[in-house]
Amino acid sequence: MLPSPSDTVPSPPELPELGSVDNLRDVAGSGEGYPTRDGGRVRRGVFYRANLLRPDDDDLALLTGLGLRVVHDLRRADEVAAHPDRELPGAEWRHVDVLGVAADDALGFTTPEESRRMMEAVYRDFVHRPSVRDALARVLRDLASDPLPQLFHCTAGKDRTGWVAVLLLHLAGVEEPTIRADYLLSNERTAASRARYERMIVEGLGEQMLPVLEPVLVVTDDYLDLALGEVAATYSDLDGYLRDGLGLPDDVLDALRERLVAA
Structure with a gap:
């Protein structure tokens, strides 16, 4: 029997936007949490998502204050080796390689279409x-x-992390437009870190590489629609994908829903 969620997890204050971890978010959203189809709310303070976890000292103090118990790093081994997470006191770090790509993978490309195909x-x-x-x-x-x-995270917190968040919000019973808006929010939340990376591209590779690499730096409706279309064609829907594609039994899915949804 899987442990039931703790109903004593306190509802935390709103997270400020952190300069050193700019895509840190509560999976539940802000305020009272995202509404669900049956009139509930996604419980805040349970699951967090983020980009590269290398906080400065001030942001480390805020992250420590969340009381995180487990951090799931979804990056490839080479990404972890190049930019290891900063240790968070009290949190167990786990590496789960979900593959994915980095902007460096597209350095030999000459057209945006090549980068877009890689993301697809x-x-x-x-x-x-x-x-x-x-x-x-x-x-x-x-x-x-x-x-x-x-907390779970990857490099930009937008693709691998974004897909996990899509699955969690679906399990919670959040409506598709809200799930999509949450997914696309990464473009807004990563604006500062993306601007820094764009400056590095211009300085190191030349301004002509910006449009070539842009498809790697953002999320789009097309990317999400592609994945959801593949799910529909192969597993009928996300429930079938979770059950048959990921092999998750009912007790795991029920435990996630119980943790996610506040009545």
């Missing part, structure tokens, strides 16, 4: 690549059973 492959992998499905299943199992609160 990432979203197809969420649905079709067995190792990626296994990694996603492991993350969701741990989110369902390990001590709360927990």
Whole structure:
């Protein structure tokens, strides 16, 4: 039997936007949490999402104050080696390789179309690549059973992290337009870090590379629609994908819903 969620997890104050971890967010959204189809709310202070976890000292203090128990790093091994997470006191760090891409993977490209095709492959992998499905299943199992609160992240916190958040919000019963808006919010939240990376591109590679690499730096409706279309074609819907694609049994899915939804 999986542990039931703790109803004593305090509802935290609103998270400020952190300069050093600019895509840190509560999966539940802000305020009272995202509404669900049955009149509930997604419970805040349970699951957090983020981009690269290298906070400065001030932001480290805020992150420590969240009381995180587990941090799931969804990046590739080479990404972790190049930019390891900063240790968060009290949190167990776990590496779960969900593959994905980095902007550096597109350095040899000469057209935006090449970068876009690479990103589309990432979203197809969420649905079709067995190792990626296994990694996603492991993350969701741990989110369902390990001590709360927990955080998951990748490099920009937009694709691998974004897909996990889509699955969680779907399980909670959040309406699709809200899930989509939350997914696209990464473009707004990562504006500062994306601007820094764009300056590095211009300085190191030349201004002509900005449009070539832009598809790697953002999320789009098209990326999400591609993944959801592959899910529909292969598993009928996200419920089928979670059950048959990721192999998650009912007790895990029920435990996640119980943790996610506040009546």
